[in-house]
Amino acid sequence: MTTTEFIVILGGAALGYWLVAVVWPLWRDRGDAPPGPALFEADPPWHEVLDVAEDADRNTIDAAHRAKRAEHLPERVAHLSADVRNQAQRRIMQIDRAYAAAMRELGFGRRDGSGER
Known part of the structure; x- marks a missing residue:
């Protein structure tokens, strides 16, 4: 394994970790409903x-x-x-x-x- 291959592997691992740890939670939480009252509440008896x-x-x-x-x-x-x-x-x-x-x-x-x- 050459030094260049080793650097590429470490860079890919670092980039992958950053995507999973930082970008994925931001992207995943975009579709959540904003906090507030529930859209559907149960009817009283x-x-x-x-x-x-x-x-x-x-x-x-x-x-x-x-x-x-x-x-x-x-x-x-x-x-x-x-x-x-x-x-x-x-x-x-x-x-x-x-x-x-x-x-x-x-x-x-x-x-x-x-x-x-």
């Missing part, structure tokens, strides 16, 4: 969203769902900013997910007769 008791019957749940949807309709805030409209839409989706969770948990089918009960 369905009975808290609909403001009913946990053991409420189907009619109470249906009435609470209709009332909450009417309260948060995006059409009611159509004249306000896009942020407010988006927030209203997210709230409607949360209310609908809570209603669906209640129906699943309590074992109720759909009202149109195509469900299980």
Whole structure:
């Protein structure tokens, strides 16, 4: 092995170490989300969203769902900013997910007769 080959091997090893130790972590961390609130947070329990008791019957749940949807309709805030409209839409989706969770948990089918009960 000549001196030139030995220097090339040491230089390659040093360059490789530098790439792995310094450049790789910088490149890898570029795609991480910035710190802050989570993009998706778990919904509260369905009975808290609909403001009913946990053991409420189907009619109470249906009435609470209709009332909450009417309260948060995006059409009611159509004249306000896009942020407010988006927030209203997210709230409607949360209310609908809570209603669906209640129906699943309590074992109720759909009202149109195509469900299980």
